[in-house]
Amino acid sequence: MDIQQTEKPWEYLEELIEAKDAARIRSFLDNTNPADTALAISRIDDDLVNNLMILLNPEDAAELIEDLSDTQAAEIMEDLEPSQAAAIFEELDSDHVVDILGEMDKDDANAIISQMNPEDAEEARQFLTYDEDTAGGLMISEFLDYRSNQTVQDVLEDLQNNREEYAEYDVQYIYITDSAGHLEGVLRMRDLLFPQRSTPLSKLMIRNPYKTIVTAPLDELRNFFEEHNLFGAPVVDQDNRLVGIVLPEAVEDAKQKKSVNQFLGLSGIIGGEEFRSMPVAVRAGRRFSWLSLNIFLNIIAASIIALYQDTIAAVIALAVFLPIVSDMSGNSGQQAAAVSMRELTLGLLRPHEFGRVIIKEASVGILNGIGLGLLLGGLVYLWQGNLILGLVIGLALALNTLLSVLVGGLTPLLLKMLKLDPALVTGALITTITDMGGFFLVLSFATIVLDKL
Template sequence: MEQPKLEDPKLDFTEQEKTELTKPWQELSSLMEEGSSEQLQEFLAGISPSDTALAISRLKAEEQNRLVTLLGPEDAAEMLEDISEVQAADIIEELPPEQAAAILEELDSDHVVDLLGEMDEEDADAIIEQMAPEDAEEARQFLKYAPDTAGGLMISEYLDFRSSQSVKDVLDDFQNNREEYAYYDVQYLYITDEQGRLEGVLRMRDLLFPKRSTALGDLMIANPFKINVDASLEELENFFEDHDLFGVPVVDGEGRMLGVVMPEAVESAGQERSVKQFLGFSGIIGGEEFRSMPLLSRCGRRLSWLSLNIVLNIAAASVIALYTDTLAAAIALAVFLPMVSDMSGCSGNQAVAVSMRELSLGLVRPAELFWVLGKEAALGLINGLALGLILGGVAFLWKGNMFLGLVVGGALALNTLVAVSMGGLIPLVLKRLKLDPALVSSPLLTTVTDMCGFFFVLSFASLVLDKI
């Protein structure tokens, strides 16, 4: 019996009732059992992209494969656009190379490269071998570029003509290839020479009023904006902030046009970068993680980070082991040890965040260590003294012991100076070493602040042990 559609105006369900009634993965499973590709297409077209992603993630691997097979290449490609690249790549990898290639050929070039980049090299090569020769060569070429560069973000679906061609030639070409061009995001026409070098750009509206015999060279904007294929994501972000354009042509070192970067692709890449940085700071390494992934794979990703952290924590705790006698003689110090390390860690993480942001915007270079050190040390000295006075005052009021206040206050002040200075420098050093600052900065800084904080408190206390 066919279920009623929730959008039926006769049915007035609350949002909670809709949630209880709507389990899209169950509906997908039911439709797959019936084997009707037409009903599957209608169902997926009628739900939101988020519901599509939810439904696909709850299906078993064999069900995902069957769904893709029932839909066919074109509809399967449309469905994969609604889910994350990691999940889409996992589904594609499980398919026979011929079937996977047929689906990828229905996607935009930039999406194809993104998916192939998420796969094992062997699987990606097997799929490329099954693609049409022209598409395969294009995929191999695009895979040479780093993902966060103009080459990695550009699309190859653009229209180029010669300056000697007329408006009539363009309109005739549009008519003859209307089915293919219908899937292009055409805002501009690009004028290139016989070697493919970019000469000019033509807005679509420029074709509306001139005579059909007018040559494109007379209408084009010569020497248009363009960007090099190796341009970084930061350069692209800055470009689109300064220029309100629908896209920018990408050229190689000799000026040959290779593709077009759309502002939406740059914005999406920026969001992905932010997500990866957040995951890195949170200890999720090796890419994105979803709970639909294999359990052992998820455990391995998390343990690789946690194992590093436990080693670093043991190193920090070893400092306390060296001063067990001091800690036993002045047990009040145990209350302040975590405060000193945690407060300094917070100050250090602020410095890390500023360095990471300035690196991403190009406002600081990895070689400018002394400049950053000077800026952060001045700030760390002032904030350290302020925080030290507060914590030292609390210690004095609690125990009525001036020396206890001096020990914990002085330790916090000095450790804040160290933490802020190190927090500003660590991302720059890691960047110079070609390591990911977002992934490594946090555990390194935590270890440094813990070890130094424990050392400062316990060593200062040892000097005045008989007075506290």
């Protein structure tokens, strides 16, 4: 079967694994793009995936792992014997090692690390101490550094002697450090081309180069690369020792991953990424935790309706407009929440600045509340022919819009102060509060003027 002629590459891969044809498997992987590789792996049984990893040598297995998402790769590595997984990890770049280990069960990760060679194991343990969305969590440890008293000739000879190893590095710069590893300067690769070979690096290097601290958060890193058009930045610890290199593409990938996780959180997928290839019990558990919470929140909102059953029974038309008021207000609240979360992410807003948010959102809420209230109230009047009903619905929407933007704007700040992820909780709280507010305002106003409806 020609891989180029099938729309189901996993079927072809299954045949190769069952035939234990390692050579053709390697050819298949070499000629398949990463997306199709990930698709094929996701569609075959776990036992076949395990057999595939056994058939491949550690270097080829590492290339396969690099084509997969961290979550998918972690699941595969957890099913392997620790010694086999360790051999594959030793072929991966440092950033892949840390990302995948970070997705794994802690016991499984430690079992694998214990089987790695001491130097790689120590590096992995150190990297895992850094938060994943910091320079330390995103950096790679593969870089070139030399002493300031070395010459251009020394560097060129080292590059030539280790060309096979260095070919795997992402080399754009070389770094100058002292004997203790403190960063002193940086050289672009092109700076080695024209000087005399006897020239010491101290005369060529850029002193006090741009750098970032190992604890720098993701947003700070993104701003750093937007301000400085660099192919990579040295990462130093508190003592200015060079510990790694962070690349701009790693920062953008992390930002995208964070956005995806926030979207999943807002959608009710708790616990990270979910794939349909995951065990059903795991997927169901992640979703159930969110859905069960929503039952209680919705019961709270519905209890408002229960208090006004007689009013609804007297004016059935109210039931038509209750969801409209709550839905419109909820949308306004989500807009305000999105702005707060974005400003918190960019560092344009601090968690304690409640007053600023109240002033800014109240002005928007009043204007939009009046506009939406007049619009919906007018439509209700034209539809039902009842001016009082239109006023009830319009006034309720106006006030609930103001309430929703204040709740939406302030909730992310409060959650941030409590060390909670705003993306996971804000949506549910806004929905519940705006539903309660909308139901209460419509039904309480209607009850006051019930004899005129």
